[in-house]
Amino acid sequence: MMDSKIRETLEEMAAECSDGGDGRPGACPLGQTVDDRSEKDGAGTEAIVAGQACGSLMAVTATEKSSTVFVYDISHIDSPSLLFVKHLSPASETKNPGVAYADRSLGEIDPEAMIFLDDAHSPSGKAGVMFGGAWSGTMSFWEFECPSTSESSGASGASLVAFLALVISDGTLWFFTSSKSAKIPFPFPYQNFVEVMLWLFTLMTPMVINGIVFEQFSRSFGTFCVVMVYHAVKNTGDVLEDPYLPYDPNDLPLVSLQVSLNTRLLAFGVIPTEEPEEEGEHPQKVAEKADVIQALPADDLAVTAVQFEVLVTEISSSAAFVVSDALHGWLAESRLRALPKRSIAGLCSSCRKPLPQEAFTRGARRRLRSGAAAACEACNKEARRQGAFGLDSLGSSWLPAICTLVGGSLVSVYLRPSMPLSLAIGSMLAAFCLKSWLFGWLGLGREPSLETKALRLVGEGSTAWSRCVDDVGGPKAWVRSFAHLRRGAFTTEQLQRWWDAALNETHWRQPMLPNGRLLPRSAAWFVQPGCSCSYEYNGTAWPAVEVPKWLQEVEDAVWHLLSDEGLVRPNSCVANLYADGSQSVDWHADNEPLFQGLLEDCRIVSLSLGETRRFDLRRRRGRGNPYQHVDRLSIDLHNGDLITMEGCFQKHWYHRVPKAAGVTRPRINLTWRSITRHEATCPYSTAHLLQKMAHFACCRPGRNIPTDWRDFQEHSFEKFLRTMQGLSSGPNRRGCGRRLDFFESTPPLASLVAYETLAVTIPTSRAQSVPQRCAPPSAAGIPPFRMA
Numbered sequence: 001m002m003d004s005k006i007r008e009t010l011e012e013m014a015a016e017c018s019d020g021g022d023g024r025p026g027a028c029p030l031g032q033t034v035d036d037r038s039e040k041d042g043a044g045t046e047a048i049v050a051g052q053a054c055g056s057l058m059a060v061t062a063t064e065k066s067s068t069v070f071v072y073d074i075s076h077i078d079s080p081s082l083l084f085v086k087h088l089s090p091a092s093e094t095k096n097p098g099v100a101y102a103d104r105s106l107g108e109i110d111p112e113a114m115i116f117l118d119d120a121h122s123p124s125g126k127a128g129v130m131f132g133g134a135w136s137g138t139m140s141f142w143e144f145e146c147p148s149t150s151e152s153s154g155a156s157g158a159s160l161v162a163f164l165a166l167v168i169s170d171g172t173l174w175f176f177t178s179s180k181s182a183k184i185p186f187p188f189p190y191q192n193f194v195e196v197m198l199w200l201f202t203l204m205t206p207m208v209i210n211g212i213v214f215e216q217f218s219r220s221f222g223t224f225c226v227v228m229v230y231h232a233v234k235n236t237g238d239v240l241e242d243p244y245l246p247y248d249p250n251d252l253p254l255v256s257l258q259v260s261l262n263t264r265l266l267a268f269g270v271i272p273t274e275e276p277e278e279e280g281e282h283p284q285k286v287a288e289k290a291d292v293i294q295a296l297p298a299d300d301l302a303v304t305a306v307q308f309e310v311l312v313t314e315i316s317s318s319a320a321f322v323v324s325d326a327l328h329g330w331l332a333e334s335r336l337r338a339l340p341k342r343s344i345a346g347l348c349s350s351c352r353k354p355l356p357q358e359a360f361t362r363g364a365r366r367r368l369r370s371g372a373a374a375a376c377e378a379c380n381k382e383a384r385r386q387g388a389f390g391l392d393s394l395g396s397s398w399l400p401a402i403c404t405l406v407g408g409s410l411v412s413v414y415l416r417p418s419m420p421l422s423l424a425i426g427s428m429l430a431a432f433c434l435k436s437w438l439f440g441w442l443g444l445g446r447e448p449s450l451e452t453k454a455l456r457l458v459g460e461g462s463t464a465w466s467r468c469v470d471d472v473g474g475p476k477a478w479v480r481s482f483a484h485l486r487r488g489a490f491t492t493e494q495l496q497r498w499w500d501a502a503l504n505e506t507h508w509r510q511p512m513l514p515n516g517r518l519l520p521r522s523a524a525w526f527v528q529p530g531c532s533c534s535y536e537y538n539g540t541a542w543p544a545v546e547v548p549k550w551l552q553e554v555e556d557a558v559w560h561l562l563s564d565e566g567l568v569r570p571n572s573c574v575a576n577l578y579a580d581g582s583q584s585v586d587w588h589a590d591n592e593p594l595f596q597g598l599l600e601d602c603r604i605v606s607l608s609l610g611e612t613r614r615f616d617l618r619r620r621r622g623r624g625n626p627y628q629h630v631d632r633l634s635i636d637l638h639n640g641d642l643i644t645m646e647g648c649f650q651k652h653w654y655h656r657v658p659k660a661a662g663v664t665r666p667r668i669n670l671t672w673r674s675i676t677r678h679e680a681t682c683p684y685s686t687a688h689l690l691q692k693m694a695h696f697a698c699c700r701p702g703r704n705i706p707t708d709w710r711d712f713q714e715h716s717f718e719k720f721l722r723t724m725q726g727l728s729s730g731p732n733r734r735g736c737g738r739r740l741d742f743f744e745s746t747p748p749l750a751s752l753v754a755y756e757t758l759a760v761t762i763p764t765s766r767a768q769s770v771p772q773r774c775a776p777p778s779a780a781g782i783p784p785f786r787m788a
């Protein structure tokens with residue numbers, strides 16, 4: 001029979017729980033319920049029992065409300081001690097009582113009755129207490145587990161001490177294991193070996209990071225963090241290895257070295273002894289110096305030791321820069337001597353006037369050969385006036401060398417405990433320097449001058465085009481970025497026809513970007529027949545679609561204009577549709593790997609149709625751009641306008657079409673580009689091309705293959721194949737008896753070198769060209785635009 005209180009309790013607890021303890025909803029586990037009467041009734045200790053257990057006299061009591069049992073040692077009745085507290089129904093914390101009861105883990109709830117059973121009367125032979133749970137309707141026997149004799153004999157703290165001793169002895173064991181490795185004699189004592197490896201790491205890391213990360217700030221920060229973290233870890237390890245001793249037998253005795261150095265310095269080379277010499281030139285003076293040294297506090301000596309070490313580092317790394325600079329100069333000079341004379345006779349990098357041979361000083365010749373600009377006297381003066389030349393003349397590695405020395409020393413003085421900091425900064429500068437030296441020496445990352453490698457420009461020799469960007473040469477190195485604009489080249493009727501076709505016959509796609517937003521314009525991608533390269537932009541891809549007929553017509557008309565310039569036709573086209581002024585393309589460079597715009601000359605020709613939109617251009621900093629200032633220009637592109645981006649434009653400039661408030665009508669833009677690196681799976685990829693070439697070449701002796709590498713580079717595949725086919729069926733045919741090793745007969749590298757050398761002799765008409773800015777758009781030249 002349940003009394004009304006228990007019924008009330010049960011009803012309280014029957015509130016639905018999402019999980020009764022068995023994964024199903026049901027009454028809550030007791031751990032999630034509150035008995036409202038506890039505050040009034042208290043814990044409710046109902047009974048107490050006592051008896052002998054584990055050699056002590058124990059008293060046990062339990063609380064009715066919380067089913068908690070308290071066990072006391074009352075052997076000394078005037079000072080009883082609480083041994084432990086235990087819950088008699090731990091399962092009810094997490095399972096509702098019904099569930100716990102069913103799996104026999106409920107224990108006692110509301111322990112109203114209990115009996116102490118000593119060893120003699122216990123059913124298990126060990127003393128214990130039998131509890132009866134009024135609420136749970138259960139009865140259990142809980143026996144005492146006595147501690148072993150040794151544990152029970154001591155005070156309760158003894159086991160903790162034993163445990164601590166165990167932990168410490170384990171630690172000592174590992175300490176001795178590691179100190180054993182500290183004594184390894186080969187190839188250095190372990191500590192020194194680690195030190196050397198750390199140094200190698202410090203020097204290598206910046207080079208590796210600089211090879212991967214291009215953004216100036218990121219590479220500096222990355223290098224700094226990585227080097228710093230490793231030094232910090234190593235230093236922490238050093239301290240942890242032996243935290244108590246202020247010395248390590250494997251360390252260099254830096255402090256005593258420093259004391260000795262100071263002693264020598266202060267004594268001007270005379271080593272003072274404890275006892276000043278009885279006889280000598282200046283015994284009095286020596287004694288005074290020795291006093292000064294002894295007066296220096298030990299801490300100061302330690303500080304000077306650190307500074308000394310840093311200073312030695314800085315001086316040696318600076319010396320390395322200087323040596324490398326000298327070596328660089330010497331190599332550049334010897335390369336200069338080895339080259340034919342014509343390659344050093346050139347034009348002023350600034351005003352482009354031809355310079356007589358004598359105008360080149362030795363330094364100017366060196367700069368010219370190392371890719372830097374050589375300027376005529378007037379331009380030099382002007383540059384000096386503007387302050388650009390002064391810095392340049394410091395050379396590529398002097399400046400970082402001086403910075404390292406000064407910066408490192410300052411850091412070592414002001415942040416003396418942070419030696420790794422100065423190392424990191426020093427190594428960063430060293431890496432910049434080394435990189436510029438290596439790149440300079442290998443000729444990497446530098447763009448050839450127009451004399452060294454000719455570049456056919458769209459607007460060359462034509463007044464119809466205006467040059468908007470004319471970055472050639474520069475205060476420090478060559479660049480070759482150009483942009484040209486031509487307005488009003490097509491008739492209104494032509495433009496309308498192209499607009500209609502482009503708008504209606506194109507499968508425009510406006511894909512979702514990885515950030516979940518829609519591309520703020522629609523686009524399409526067209527390639528030459530047979531090409532399977534897809535166009536990837538901002539994490540989205542457009543599959544290859546063969547150039548449709550209408551686009552072929554537009555392309556024919558555009559290239560009819562350009563063919564006068566003898567320019568190779570592009571093999572792909574990106575089309576953009578901007579529905580209105582809210583659609584745009586943000587700052588970017590067309591630097592997709594397909595077009596290789598960061599590595600070689602890349603010509604992009606773009607035609608605007610429809611509404612007028614602004615086209616912004618911005619020169620980038622970094623990436624070897626010798627122009628330290630950022631130039632910006634904006635051009636309104638009208639219906640029918642053609643704009644080009646040429647040379648290494650994509651490397652040095654960004655472009656965009658910004659949003660335009662108030663523009664409600666659409667614009668289409670067609671940009672033709674040349675894919676020079678087809679995707680590996682594309683039939684035009686180099687792998688496929690070489691396979692086919694090998695096939696045709698199998699019948700030909702290598703020397704007869706007229707490999708036009710320029711065509712090869714531009715992938716005029718069909719022309720090339722036709723040549724090959726012509727050869728294999730022409731008078732030179734000798735039969736197909738022998739398979740020719742293509743690479744053996746015409747090594748690609750050799751051919752490329754030949755091409756480069758050939759390019760030196762190509763005369764360019766750029767010599768007299770005068771840089772121009774775009775003419776402001778004149779309304780007169782713009783054909784009227786009509787929306788379809």
Ligand SMILES: O=C(O)CCC(=O)C(=O)O
Pocket residue numbers: 574576585590606615655656657669671
């Ligand atoms: O719409 C334009 O004029 C520029 C388009 C563009 O920059 C691009 O497609 O990469």
Ligand SMILES: [Fe+2]
Pocket residue numbers: 588589590655
């Ligand atoms: Fe672009």
